[in-house]
Amino acid sequence: MLISKIVSITMLLWxxxxxxxxxxxxxxxxxxxxxxxxxVIDAKEKLNTxxxxxxxxxxxxxxxxxxxxLTREIWTVINVLTVFLFGLEGFLFRKPNGGTDEQE
Known part of the structure; x- marks a missing residue:
C-alpha cells in the first residue's frame, strides 16, 4: 500500500x-x-468508515x-486535496506503537 500511495502522490503532484x-x-x-x-477495501477491513x-x-x-x-483550476484544487487525503490516511491508520499497518 505504501508504494501505491507514493506513486499516487507523485502522479498527483506531477x-x-x-x-x-x-x-x-x-x-x-x-x-x-x-x-x-x-x-476503500483496506479501510473497510479496518472498520474505518x-x-x-x-x-x-x-x-x-x-x-x-x-x-x-472540470476546469484546470478546479482539478488543481482536487489534486491537492487528494494528496492531503493520501497523507492523512497514513496518520489515521497509525498503530498505537507508532508504526503503520503497511510496515507489517
Missing part, C-alpha cells in the same frame, strides 16, 4: 504541471481509481469510465 499531455490525465484517472478501490467513504468519493471523482469534466 499533474500540477500544466504542460502535461491529455493522455497523462487519463492515466492518472485510471491509476487513482484503482488505488482508491484498494484503499470515514476513510472508506472519503476514498470512495475520491474514486468516483477520478472514475475513468464516466469522466467528470
Amino acid at each position: 499533474a500540477l504541471y500544466p504542460e502535461n499531455p491529455y493522455g497523462y490525465y487519463v492515466l492518472l484517472r485510471i491509476v487513482l481509481f484503482i488505488v482508491c478501490i484498494f484503499f 470515514p476513510m472508506a467513504v472519503a476514498f470512495g468519493i475520491t474514486g468516483i471523482i477520478y472514475n475513468p469510465v464516466i469522466s467528470i469534466h
Whole structure:
C-alpha cells in the first residue's frame, strides 16, 4: 500500500504541471481509481468508515469510465486535496506503537 500511495502522490503532484499531455490525465484517472478501490477495501477491513467513504468519493471523482469534466483550476484544487487525503490516511491508520499497518 505504501508504494501505491507514493506513486499516487507523485502522479498527483506531477499533474500540477500544466504542460502535461491529455493522455497523462487519463492515466492518472485510471491509476487513482484503482488505488482508491484498494484503499476503500483496506479501510473497510479496518472498520474505518470515514476513510472508506472519503476514498470512495475520491474514486468516483477520478472514475475513468464516466469522466467528470472540470476546469484546470478546479482539478488543481482536487489534486491537492487528494494528496492531503493520501497523507492523512497514513496518520489515521497509525498503530498505537507508532508504526503503520503497511510496515507489517
